Amino acid sequence: MAVWALGINHTTAPVDLRGRFAFALDQVAPTLDALRQNLATRLSRQPEAAILSTCNRTEIYCAGPEHALDHTVDWLARSGGVSTSVLRSHAYTLSDAGAARHAFRVASGLDSMVLGEAQILGQMKDAVRAAEQAGALGTTLNQLFQRSFSVAKEVRSATEIGAHSISMAAAAVRLAGQLFEDLGKIRVLFVGAGEMIELAATHFAAKSPARIAIANRTLERGEKLAARFGAEVLKLSDLPGRLHEFDAVVSSTASQLPIIGLGAVERAVKLRKHRPMFMVDLAVPRDIEPEVKALEDVYLYTVDDLAHVVQTGQANRQAAVEQAEAIIDAGVQSFLHWMDQRGAVPLIQQLSAQADEWRAAELARARKLLARGDDVEAVLDAMSRGLTQKMLHGAMAELHTGDAEARERASAAIQHFFLRKGR
Structure with a gap:
């Protein structure tokens, strides 16, 4: 799964350009629908998407089977009636770790005109709620934003980032x-x-x-x-x-x-x-x-x-900023770890389904043997042998087929998964 973000804010674009890409809450649902349909023509399915639009920024967050940053930029430029080159000159594009770090910094008030201001967190929650109501929010973006809120809470409670901020x-x-x-x-x-x-x-x-x-x-x-x-x-x-x-x-x-x-x-x-x-x-x-x-x-x-x-007084809070960045870095690593684990979910599901199929087959066979009066110990022994044979069949086949290099890879994998000490 890939995550990407595109945005313009008060540091990258003048107010009149930002105005071209400002979306009122009642515009978010149809805008998200148009974006997802457009990107679906390039991807295998509609991506997850959310739009954060405030007086200081407009940002699009997406998650899909692969990155589609260029297409997202093209679509946003058309929606605002400007050329792609103009938008690119004022926009920032981020992917995976960069997108997560940016979301966490925004939620924590580190990317705001008012350092440490709390209003942006409520605006992000509104954006997530709007995306959810539009049916555009999926598991990945939901995790990204929920972790953003958690990190922001920790930043505000563990640092003085919001102290004396001027709204x-x-x-x-x-x-x-x-x-x-x-x-x-x-x-x-x-x-x-x-x-x-x-x-x-x-x-x-x-x-x-x-x-x-x-x-x-x-x-x-x-x-x-x-x-x-x-x-x-x-x-x-x-x-x-x-x-x-x-x-x-x-x-x-x-x-x-x-x-x-x-x-x-x-x-x-x-x-x-x-x-x-x-x-x-x-x-x-x-x-x-x-x-x-x-x-x-x-x-x-x-x-x-x-x-x-x-901006007055921001220099005095530099120590708090450094503390906040450390909390954010830890949050980013945690999110990336979750993303890596999510990548293995389909394989885990397939493996569990295969194991359940083997178990069900051997259990049905054992019940038939018990029903005709076979010895219980013999039936249990046969069932255990049947399960282990099914589990080891693929590994044994790999060791006896293929070229030397393939057998060597299979041997290393088998030793790693089946013969490690301490199990």
């Missing part, structure tokens, strides 16, 4: 604090109602801003989140006319197209009489048109712009 939400608050003298006087708008917005709202709410509002496509979900923070709820359709009311805007939705355009922000800046406006776009693909960044009095940050903020 994306906390980084946004820190940047806002550099622009505004008193966060308690600003008005904040959150666009979306997912996990990232919930984290951001929690961090901003801790600064007791003058006003909080939440705009979401589904009012019910927006109202539920707003109730936690005593916030106002807006319709997405109201955004263009009310954008000027807010000093800070944080957006993270699953929209495939920008929902805050350049024109709307230009009008808002004019109505604000050029008072500064702080905007954070945590979505991939973008929620806010990139041209907004060029406007005066607007300070727009994307997930990639926050990178230097969340």
Whole structure:
């Protein structure tokens, strides 16, 4: 069995390219089906597959009878509407031990923009659940991910890898604090109602801003989140006319197209009489048109712009990283050992079936002899002889046939399996 992985992340690809390969949870099942059907034309059967898609990365994990990395790259490039060469220049491809090590590092937070952050583990579990529900998860990938979760748990409990890590939400608050003298006087708008917005709202709410509002496509979900923070709820359709009311805007939705355009922000800046406006776009693909960044009095940050903020303090955790890498290495070796054992399973099953067939035949023969009144000891002796003769027949035949080299190989194997001392 072969395992391979393909991905792009915040260190290898810009946010706009990552946006082309971002898959919402409701897109995962049909995407996995299309991928597996495509690869099945090159392989003997449909491979196992899972897709991990977040604001910082999109990764495909597969397992099949043989590697199909090139075909996977070709398929992903077509799905994102880019050339294979462009995707290859920004992607990383991994197989077997490399794929396992990468999965373990991702789950443990070592490959994240925020070193040691815990959110990625929940996102990986969501990806595994989606693959399982789509019928795309098999024994091999299930083992890979379950071991990833186990390794991540050990890393977090045995090291200080997550100590003092700065989340994306906390980084946004820190940047806002550099622009505004008193966060308690600003008005904040959150666009979306997912996990990232919930984290951001929690961090901003801790600064007791003058006003909080939440705009979401589904009012019910927006109202539920707003109730936690005593916030106002807006319709997405109201955004263009009310954008000027807010000093800070944080957006993270699953929209495939920008929902805050350049024109709307230009009008808002004019109505604000050029008072500064702080905007954070945590979505991939973008929620806010990139041209907004060029406007005066607007300070727009994307997930990639926050990178230097969340890197703070990582050097102080180098010792914890080394400890984590040692735990991951041990996990990789354990997974590879399991893979090797899995390779022998079909042969073990065939051998067990053959032994059961021999046993059943000799047992049936013994019962017939006992039924006609033969001596019990004689029947048992005949049954044991029959079993040993069946077991040794193949080995004895190899010793008496073939050329000298074949007999020598057979002799060595027989001595190893049947004549080793201490058995």
